[in-house]
Amino acid sequence: MTRRDVALALGYGIALGVLAVLSMLLGSSSLDAQQLFGGLGAMLGLAEPLERNAQAIVELRVWRAICTLGVGASLALSGGMIQGMFRNALASPSLIGVTGGASLGAAFAILALGGYAPRLVLEGSGGLEAFAIPFCSFVMALATTALVATIASARGRASVTTLLLVGIAVNMCVAGVFAAIQYLTLEEWEVSRAILAWTFGTLDDRKGLHCATVLLALALATLSIPFVARELDLLKGGEEDAESLGVDVARTKRIALVSASLSASAAVAVAGQIGFVGLVVPHLIRLCGAGSYRRLLWHSLPVGALFLLGADVLQRFLLGDGALQPGVMMSLVGGPFFLFLLIRSRREVSTW
Amino acid sequence: MVERLQARGIRFAYAPGQLVLDGVDLDLSRGELVSLVGPNGSGKSTLLRCLAGLAAPLSGTVELDGQSLPSMSPQERALRVAVVPQLLPSLYDVLVEDFVLGGRYARIDRWAGPKASDREALERGLAACDALDCRGRAMSELSGGQRQRVVVARAVAQEAPVLLVDEPTTSLDPEHQVSIFELLARLACDGRIVLVVTHELNLAAQFSAAMAVLHGGKLVARGSVDAMMRSEVLTPVYGERLHFGRMDDGRPFVVPRARLLRRSQG
Amino acid sequence: MSLGSRLRAAARFARCTALTALALAGCSRVEEAQHSAPLRPIRIVPASATAVDYAVALAGLERIVGVPQQAVEYSVLHEGRPEPGPIVRFEAYLAEPILALRPDWVLIDPWQAPETTARLREVGVRVSTLPSVRSVEESIHALEWLGGELDEVERAAKLISGLRARVEKLRAASRTRPRRRAIAYSNFGGAGSTAGTGTTVDSLFEVVGLDNAMAVRGLDGHGGITFEDLLALDPDLIVVSEPLRMGEGASGDRGGASERLLRSEASLSGLRALREDQLVALPAWLFATGSHELVSAAEELARRIDALDARTRAASKETR
Numbered sequence: 001m002t003r004r005d006v007a008l009a010l011g012y013g014i015a016l017g018v019l020a021v022l023s024m025l026l027g028s029s030s031l032d033a034q035q036l037f038g039g040l041g042a043m044l045g046l047a048e049p050l051e052r053n054a055q056a057i058v059e060l061r062v063w064r065a066i067c068t069l070g071v072g073a074s075l076a077l078s079g080g081m082i083q084g085m086f087r088n089a090l091a092s093p094s095l096i097g098v099t100g101g102a103s104l105g106a107a108f109a110i111l112a113l114g115g116y117a118p119r120l121v122l123e124g125s126g127g128l129e130a131f132a133i134p135f136c137s138f139v140m141a142l143a144t145t146a147l148v149a150t151i152a153s154a155r156g157r158a159s160v161t162t163l164l165l166v167g168i169a170v171n172m173c174v175a176g177v178f179a180a181i182q183y184l185t186l187e188e189w190e191v192s193r194a195i196l197a198w199t200f201g202t203l204d205d206r207k208g209l210h211c212a213t214v215l216l217a218l219a220l221a222t223l224s225i226p227f228v229a230r231e232l233d234l235l236k237g238g239e240e241d242a243e244s245l246g247v248d249v250a251r252t253k254r255i256a257l258v259s260a261s262l263s264a265s266a267a268v269a270v271a272g273q274i275g276f277v278g279l280v281v282p283h284l285i286r287l288c289g290a291g292s293y294r295r296l297l298w299h300s301l302p303v304g305a306l307f308l309l310g311a312d313v314l315q316r317f318l319l320g321d322g323a324l325q326p327g328v329m330m331s332l333v334g335g336p337f338f339l340f341l342l343i344r345s346r347r348e349v350s351t352w
Numbered sequence: 353m354v355e356r357l358q359a360r361g362i363r364f365a366y367a368p369g370q371l372v373l374d375g376v377d378l379d380l381s382r383g384e385l386v387s388l389v390g391p392n393g394s395g396k397s398t399l400l401r402c403l404a405g406l407a408a409p410l411s412g413t414v415e416l417d418g419q420s421l422p423s424m425s426p427q428e429r430a431l432r433v434a435v436v437p438q439l440l441p442s443l444y445d446v447l448v449e450d451f452v453l454g455g456r457y458a459r460i461d462r463w464a465g466p467k468a469s470d471r472e473a474l475e476r477g478l479a480a481c482d483a484l485d486c487r488g489r490a491m492s493e494l495s496g497g498q499r500q501r502v503v504v505a506r507a508v509a510q511e512a513p514v515l516l517v518d519e520p521t522t523s524l525d526p527e528h529q530v531s532i533f534e535l536l537a538r539l540a541c542d543g544r545i546v547l548v549v550t551h552e553l554n555l556a557a558q559f560s561a562a563m564a565v566l567h568g569g570k571l572v573a574r575g576s577v578d579a580m581m582r583s584e585v586l587t588p589v590y591g592e593r594l595h596f597g598r599m600d601d602g603r604p605f606v607v608p609r610a611r612l613l614r615r616s617q618g
Numbered sequence: 619m620s621l622g623s624r625l626r627a628a629a630r631f632a633r634c635t636a637l638t639a640l641a642l643a644g645c646s647r648v649e650e651a652q653h654s655a656p657l658r659p660i661r662i663v664p665a666s667a668t669a670v671d672y673a674v675a676l677a678g679l680e681r682i683v684g685v686p687q688q689a690v691e692y693s694v695l696h697e698g699r700p701e702p703g704p705i706v707r708f709e710a711y712l713a714e715p716i717l718a719l720r721p722d723w724v725l726i727d728p729w730q731a732p733e734t735t736a737r738l739r740e741v742g743v744r745v746s747t748l749p750s751v752r753s754v755e756e757s758i759h760a761l762e763w764l765g766g767e768l769d770e771v772e773r774a775a776k777l778i779s780g781l782r783a784r785v786e787k788l789r790a791a792s793r794t795r796p797r798r799r800a801i802a803y804s805n806f807g808g809a810g811s812t813a814g815t816g817t818t819v820d821s822l823f824e825v826v827g828l829d830n831a832m833a834v835r836g837l838d839g840h841g842g843i844t845f846e847d848l849l850a851l852d853p854d855l856i857v858v859s860e861p862l863r864m865g866e867g868a869s870g871d872r873g874g875a876s877e878r879l880l881r882s883e884a885s886l887s888g889l890r891a892l893r894e895d896q897l898v899a900l901p902a903w904l905f906a907t908g909s910h911e912l913v914s915a916a917e918e919l920a921r922r923i924d925a926l927d928a929r930t931r932a933a934s935k936e937t938r
Contacts, residue, residue, distance in 0.1 A: 029850030052888035053849040060846050060885055087441075113806045113875035133806070186710070194806035197842070202809040204844040207885065226462060234454050237440050240406050244437070245510070246430025246458030291445025325809075325842070 076304020079278025084232030093264035097144035105140025141265035201272030201327030217266035387556030477509030659723030671909035753821035792827025
């Protein structure tokens, strides 16, 4: 680690801390800094807890901030890995079925909670109803990517093109089932509303178990960075070129695929569909001059976290409490932002 | 030190029933630059991929001093065989230094990163290819000639005893073509096994110790330059329109000859 | 009014305008077709749960030839009372299954597919669109209008006076209860949602004498509600929906997803309504109704609140 890296890490740390505190100060109810820090102190066992509900509010905001950080970092890291693996800056985790699978899982869970198969999910869930949706969507997201990977590698080793095509096909099937569920429940007001609301994504009402899921998956994915970063850099010259340099291409793809789908699935399962972070954060880092995956993957962690947290703070600041869900906001702000980046740097386009 | 790369009975097909290589035997020895020539589609690049262990033949063996290349791990292979590919993507965001260090991948420890020896190999490679001035630039910013030299520099930095080069002179001007072949000849002299796939018969004739001629997936001839640069060998492969001659120092050359155009009568 | 709710209001306005325009466009082309239709329809197809409620009340089951599948859970036909008998059930509002019923009158909600409506009108079926109902009063107005459409003015008038009497009785009873700040809450694990001003729930609360805390806070229409909002508002009473299907899997005492979620959520354990067990579950079909059955919903709500109060009184007597 050079001195520059240390300075950069320090900068990231400060920015994350400031944004996290800002985000915790903004919310639908009024909470001043004194209450916030009192509540935080109480969580750490340093101070007397606040009044019961106020303390609960502080804790909810802490979980929300942690969850936002984790989800942003997870989506960005997984986007970076997927782009490296596909050697395409337009790739994102949804290509391999993460988002589609997660949506389907969530829809199944909502159907079950909505009364369609109460025995399946509700019996003996022991007060874990709130986790039925994240759990189902996490499992379905992983299952979908596993299906994509298995089909793509059914005949010997999977080429990236095959993976992409299988991903498109499986996504289509999954989207079909999801659309069928949406259609069939169109007039079941509560259920269809819940399914629709899920697709907007949410960072509110998150709790310890949500955060733990996201952070655990993120930690595993982060641990894999040293095993794929240099390899992904060499893959820029093509799979065969990388192999001639000694890269175990199949193993690299396997690790990247597992890490990326694990972290993205956990993020999407917990926070719903938040597109765009995984696509644009790696771009942002490339534009800042860290084009090699050895740097990009590490940077994607703090930059992804800052990006999502910053966007959340900004919209809470501009639009008041939770006016828009993060998924919606990301699309609204992210689309034009992405276009701006594209127009500003024409050169990038020719790499695709 | 590696002495000999031996390919025996290589058969290869991209699609069932369409053999691209049909029982090729090829021996390469240390210290000699061998040029593999043949018309388009004769299977030259495929043979090179098989020799490098990057393509698995239907049958046949590739052995390096008796050790089977295809059964080695990619890392073990990369320590023994370096490949200069014909085509690479434009490689935006890739610094020349990073690209050349890619040749050291098999030697660099995952956790410790490049060591001093790797940096030295990087410098040596760039210096050998006359590409030191490319340092600090992105691969996509280089001219065609610079780029080609940097790609060869990566293979040099790989410090493998076998060097397989696929059409290194396409898109280069004569000056650079000559310098690349000079470099390859020098690398062979240093004690490497060097095979170059090329369409440049005359460059091959001037710099190689031996030539191998591939035609229709079969190795039709292999021998000294003088023995290969003959009408009996090349005309059945390349057609009737070659003109054979000798330069003033006595080395053979060959040029394609235009058919005489007669003005039509009436 | 926050920008968010303003946006939502704008979206709703746009949607209403578009639907009205579509409806007008449809009507203008069908004027002649309606002349040939019989004045008193005898083969009626109510195409939504709300429409079923109205049609059952004004025309009776014997003149209804088909109902949508979901009406079996969401309308007065819920739990087989009254017995729907041989009435055909169809899955969705599509021209083919509805034409197969040879209806002379189809009653729909304003949000239902305008393409299907246009098709039905092209072949000469009379289609009436219910006004959008957001309060008990509007539902009674809808009944009045429908009486005219169905040539059942007297029956409608009788129904209406009955409903008005029931509403009066509810209002009178509500004055004897202490005022309470209430919130409607539903959450299937994704995100919580609630209702503000201009919703049927709001009207329901008003009739029963509850203050809708979200409406007071400025929510217009339906919207999301976070745990933080719940904690900050700390309502006296929370109203949720019972599970849709009370099959053999979910027994009555287990409550629906929203209720179970509220009760199991540790961070909400400080809520007054939960501590004091002030949580009312309304049958799903009443919780979601958009017809004059809102009055039944209000009665059910009042009944369950009274039951809660009785239980509280009994408990406090015991402790004393």
